[in-house]
Amino acid sequence: MQEPTGCGEAMGRKYPEQVAIAIAKDAEGKFNPITLGWCMNTSGDPAMLAISVGLERHSLGAIRHARQFVVSFPSVQMADEALFFGTHSGRDMDKLAACGTPTQPATRIDGVLLADAVANFECELETELPTGDHVIFVGRIVAAHAHQDASVARLYSRGGELGLGGAVPA
Numbered sequence: 001m002q003e004p005t006g007c008g009e010a011m012g013r014k015y016p017e018q019v020a021i022a023i024a025k026d027a028e029g030k031f032n033p034i035t036l037g038w039c040m041n042t043s044g045d046p047a048m049l050a051i052s053v054g055l056e057r058h059s060l061g062a063i064r065h066a067r068q069f070v071v072s073f074p075s076v077q078m079a080d081e082a083l084f085f086g087t088h089s090g091r092d093m094d095k096l097a098a099c100g101t102p103t104q105p106a107t108r109i110d111g112v113l114l115a116d117a118v119a120n121f122e123c124e125l126e127t128e129l130p131t132g133d134h135v136i137f138v139g140r141i142v143a144a145h146a147h148q149d150a151s152v153a154r155l156y157s158r159g160g161e162l163g164l165g166g167a168v169p170a
């Protein structure tokens with residue numbers, strides 16, 4: 001039985017939510033990671049991913065500047081970094097350096113992969129769509145990478161900024 005409630009209250013019930021990290025090179029030349037819950041596949045052939053980035057984010061300008069980005073799906077072991085990337089802005093700091101996050105060079109774009117992630121996708125910016133207080137960026141996947149250990153589990157959010165952590169049972 002359903003009863004009417006506020007949008008925020010109802011949205012709070014939909015967790016756990018996936019966690020993704022997008023990395024784009026900003027105008028200063030540093031690779032800036034942003035933690036995202038709002039990410040989805042939009043096309044299988046050609047393969048495309050969409051991410052939704054807030055108008056206030058440093059990443060917005062970085063993605064527009066680079067027109068390329070990596071979408072990385074962090075492992076459970078990366079919960080602290082994902083929270084850090086999602087609570088600090090690249091406007092003020094180099095987040096990857098601050099966390100000492102292991103990276104590998106991307107192969108098809110000017111980007112970096114997160115070495116401990118479950119998977120990384122190199123994307124070229126296909127288009128963008130304004131949507132309220134966020135912008136949807138659609139990336140065409142030009143290269144894909146997966147962790148060599150297939151048992152590494154994906155990170156999900158339990159809701160709330162501090163609610164990161166935990167693989168969801170299959």
Ligand SMILES: Cc1cc2nc3c(=O)[nH]c(=O)nc-3n(C[C@H](O)[C@H](O)[C@H](O)COP(=O)(O)O)c2cc1C
Pocket residue numbers: 019032033034035036037038039052053054055056057058059060082083085086087088089090091134157161164
């Ligand atoms: C679990 C989690 C999910 C988030 N999801 C999004 C999202 O989907 N879109 C977004 O714009 N910001 C999201 N954020 C907030 C950004 O990650 C945060 O504002 C970040 O500091 C922006 O970094 P930047 O200024 O370097 O781009 C999320 C944060 C957390 C912790």
